[in-house]
Amino acid sequence: MSAGSVPSGYEVKDPGYPTSQENYLTNSKGILSWAFTLDHKRIGMMYLIGVSTAFLLGGLLALGIRLHLFAPDGILFNNGLFQWLAPDKAPNDIYNQVFTLHGAIMVFLFIIPSIPAALGNFLVPVMLGAKDVAFPRLNLSSFYLWVGGAVFFVMALLASGLDTGWTFYTPYSTTTDSSVILATTGAFILGFSSIFTGLNFIVTINTMRPPGMTWFRMPLFLWATYSTSIIQVLATPVLGITLLLLIAERTMHIGIFDPEYNGDPVTFQHFFWFYSHPAVYIMILPAFGIISELISVHSHKRIFGYRFIAYSSIAIALLSFIVWGHHMFTSGMSPITTIIFSALTFTVSVPSAIKVFNWVATMFKGSISLTTPMVYAIAFIFLFTIGGLTGLHLGTLATDMHLHDTYFVVAHFHYVMVGGTVVSFLGGVFHWWPKMVGKMYSEAGGLISAALVFIGFNLTFLPQFILGSRGMPRRYATYDPEFAPLHQMSTYGALILGVGLFVALFVLIMSLINGKKAPANPWGGATLEWNCTSPPPFYNFERAPVVGDPYEFGDIRWDTELDRYVKVEPEREVVPSETPAETPAHAGE
Amino acid sequence: MSAHENAQEGYDFAHPLPLPLLAGTFLVLTLLTVITVAQASFNFGSLDVLIVMVIATIKAVLVGAIFMHLAWDKPFNILCFIGSFVFVGLFIMATLFDSRQTAKDDIPVLDDAVVAAPAEM
């Protein structure tokens, strides 16, 4: 849209204008209009449904793991039911397949696409003020690649399962008779899905910004998405080739990773972690973006240290490529390499810390509404800080020798991935749900879900830190009786966490049925997506949006009569159309 | 938007390269191929790999700068492309560095040790 079409002096008095037009959900009907849609919002919604399904499946598998580990010798998979379901499988084998599929599904099918592909797809063009992403068809193909990858995973599950761990370490993965090829093919396809999403976002943000949307007027969610996309584009191809070589290793024995043909398993680990460490940041960086939005909108206060947060996202993206060796400290990597990787690992903790400080500082002297998204955001900061700080124990070599591959690691990454990414994903969904579907949900229900998730999560994973430091190795189907009390505590926590997640799902579904209609701007946000109606029209904006400061809350007021947030007398002028989109502004204001 | 007006005028963003430049580049590339094949029949010892890689890199730069139009492209595109090689370098260097460190005495060739042993004795 050209800024020239905006009449100069145009003022948005009330962004909650009623829509005269159909929105993106209603503008065309029928299942085919969804299946072949090129609209980023619909693709985002389809992704949201897809990843939620994957999350449900992965979550059920996780509950299976926790229930099995309730007793030292396992109680679930040696139960008669499972013996009847899979008579030729030992309980340990079932356990191994369950934890493998839990990991693989959660990583490849849920966390990696969750925020970038579901929320990102919906939000990036709207926040940017664009009509769509740069390559709508690539976007749709990315979704169908995701579906294709998921089909392969399900086929692997139904064929003969997968028992390699999500890491596919050779030579286990080259010798096991489970469906490694199906699963790696699935992961390969999902890799391309992820690459296409990332590529699309980079191009969109680079070339589709409307006049006035300078780099430093972009909401921080876009910075985070941009950083994530850099990683997706740079790291994922290496996973692709690694998995291809693994398939070749299994079928033709190419002898690169398999020691039986004089290949080297440590080389596989280098290849794998060159992708999979940055992938950790694919999972967490978008979460940072969401939290930056949530904290500032619900504190109704300008984000503190915009530039530090923006730059730290980019810094994390780049640093994430030089720390992969910390997954291999005990693997037989040479001592000098190990020490170098340890030193590099510490550098990546600095930008993460910066963000935490900035978020807390944003809340200082704010006007905080303890809404569901805000409570999730606060839970995120609490949990992520624990996750981040325990990373220090693992990055330090002397202690990592003891803690590597124990439950300490399990607890650490769940604090980051679940306490971080999943919690922020939930927070983000609650935050943008009114925008996506145009309905408000029950605030009380949302708060209950947040409380249950917080309590359940901590009860599940705090004991696992102690289990780990006491020496309980991970991926054990059975364990020494001395660990039983902590495991039981963890299982109770998992049940509470599960209930919390179901409450969240229930609240959202109920809102579709009997939620009240959402205003355009239910939280008083200043980014562009709150400028269009809820749900947005097909081309996102009925009138070309006036790009302003994404964190300027000064002109947004609560109107008790209208019972919604309104924009009062915008004091800024319309950005002159001569400003080329590519030129960065001099300041964020 | 102002670009609309420009769009009517013609080559506002197309940048056709002169034919002699393209042909010249092709000739230089062919010449370099001949050189790299020819040098293979001489033995420069450990410099061999270096020489062929330098020649290959010159060729790659020519293809990139002229055929791929990078010399006149947007800085960001150049950054992307060059940047990718930085990450490739990072990946290969670190992995190679580690495998060089450990290769020396920790990696027996399994079939030598086990089965070929009697042949040695």
Add this chain to the structure above:
Amino acid sequence: MMSLLGDYTSSKLSVFPKSASSFSGESDWVFHFISIVCVVFFVPIAVALFGFAWKYRKAKGEPADSQTDHNTTLELVWSIGPSFLLVVMFYFGARGYLDMRSIPEGAYNVGVDAYKWGWGMNYGNGVIHPELHVVAGEPTKLTMTSKDVIHSLYIPAFRVKKDIVPGRFNYIWFKAMEPSEKVMSDEELKQLAAKDKEENLSWNYDERQCTPDGYTFYDLYCAEYCGTNHSEMQTVVVVHETQEELDAWIKQYSSRGPDESPAAYGAKLYERRGCKSCHSIDGTRMVGPSYQGSFGTMREIVGGDPVKVDENYIRESILNPKAKVAIQQGVAYQPVMPSYKGQLSDDDIYSLIEFIKSLGDASAAEEASESAADEAAETAAAEDADAEPVSVE
């Protein structure tokens, strides 16, 4: 300060297992140092987080008290400040790590062979035993190999861990500081052993909290996922007070005793060398075929005519397990058994054959009564042939 923390960590309340090696003090100290730093950072963050959330709660629409958007000095301080602590952590971590990687000259060497799913500790002279026995106060070096997949040797009490990568030799060393105690008299042990034998049970380490020789022990785990029985790939470490005591223990296991029958010794090897983790002696199907009543039967194999389970076949199956694929009731076993080439002496193999014979000998029965020649003793053969296409004509 180190010793003070050391005392603390050895208490019952500790988050660590017993500290029993020369590394554990240092490792625990670093752990606690990092933990304290973390708490120092975490508590103010958490207090501020919840405090602000409570204190600055406001009614809808009320503007914030401040719209400060940055404070460069403050931000630089909290960006750069913590970095110094990181350097300290790195330094201590790397120092401890280098200790673990510099193997002292003349350390006592034990070979470790990890396989699915068990351990063979090689004490030289053909003594291979699943338990790791070392001497207190003396550096011990483990030379580790694996023939199948990656394993990882982890002794929590010693705070050491190292992956065992097939195709490589990996090393680890430690100095055990706390000797094991002998907590059971020989008579008690004999009684228990007899009871186990009666009930056909193997020694339960967890329940009895001591080894079959009566010593307390430290756990040794496999920490790298390696398949079905990964969680059962555990053994124990016993720390002897003197070299003499260790030597005496080794001697005890050095070979078959003069008056020990091959079958009885075979039974010991069956327990000790990991056979029992895959082969049952009561006919149940495990990862590999059961030994019960298998001797002398005809066995179906993949890609070949059925073979008779005789001395030669068993020997081949031990030395080259992938040569003949066993099939039981139409289902082939997985070719997962590692080769025991070089791991068992001729007498060991002989003893194992005798042991398998003792579990039911179909050929003997056949002679006794003609009718026994049926498929009753069907239980399949050794490990199966490789599915991989072999490159040779």
Add this chain to the structure above:
Amino acid sequence: MATTDAGLVSDAHEQPGHGHSDHGHGDHDHPSYLAHHFDTPEQQFDSGKLGMWLFLVTEVLFFSGMFCAYAIFRAWRPEVFEGCSQFLNTKLGAINTGVLLFSSFTMAWGVRCAQKEQHKLLTVMLATTLSCATIFLGVKAIEYSHKWHLGLLPAGLFSYDPSNPHPVGGPNYLAYICAPFAIITAGVAVWLVVSFLRGAKFQFECAKPLLVVCLCFFVGVGLGTILESGGEEGHHEGDHAAVAAVEGEHGGAAEHGEEHSHEKEGEHAEEPAADAVVDLPAAGAMVNESADLAVIERLASDATNTGLQDELAARRAQSQQSAGGILYDVTDDTSATIASAPEDVLRPSRAGVFFSIYYCMTGIHAIHILAGIGVLVWLLVRSIRQDFNRNYFGPVDYVGLYWHIVDMIWIYLFPLMYLIR
């Protein structure tokens, strides 16, 4: 990949089904090639170009894995790489390099034509580029089929036997590779005739260059056979009659007759190279082998290292036993066969890894060529339809970029694989 490429670049040109009424600004300045969500052709071009560059970045990273494997294994066993490289025909590699460089040149020229709206010339350039691509594949087919015939395969399938380098019989790999191309060629020829008879001008215009392109594959095959045999003509014993006979089944085109005679000579040309390997690296390899054993012996010589001493002794004893054939069927055991191969470098575990990397790198490169052919054919059809103009030449430019990167990868592959001394 072909489809995704097409998806990427074709985003730009097609209009979505939805009506224009959905968005506010006028349609008059939206030409048919400009997608609804872009404002100007330039914005569309820049987006597409950046997207393509990012795609190339992923390609570079994708190949980096294989270059990394190459570097690691070459650093570990340089003598294996040196020895095995002798099996690769430098002449074929060099001619393929030339062919690819020329195709890059015509591609770049094609971009220029699109920008200058020289529609006819653009079609010629694209057809030339495509022809070069198929010539490349034809030469590659010769290379691959030879190696497969000799058993120079990845580690697990490696079956080269220096004492019998030309096993008689076995499938005719060249025929298998050529068969799909022959079918396609026949199909295009039929299409050409039918469209001519039916007077479908556009289809005829498309089929004409495509038939040339298809035939060029067989030109490549012929070129490959000539070069493969180069200089060594004249002496063959004729014990490959069986091979030739099998080849005879798939005859027909004129190229094939030529092919047969060269085929036989080509195999003989391989022989001196094989002998050279046997002589040259064997000495070095022996040193290396004993060095490997020496590692274990050195470790074992440490008096405290009883475990290893024991293992070494036991290994010796056991392998003596097995070598003696007492109980042990050697032919069933891979490692035993490895030991029986007299040439160290040519063991599956060593040479096999070289050929694994060779096939992975050149194979994936060839798949990229195939994908490139796919998108180039699409471009060819569109150029005949005269879709491109000075404001809309993006697809040509993007495919050009892709084609150049494929060339660039080959520029590195060639010296790394073929020119190891």
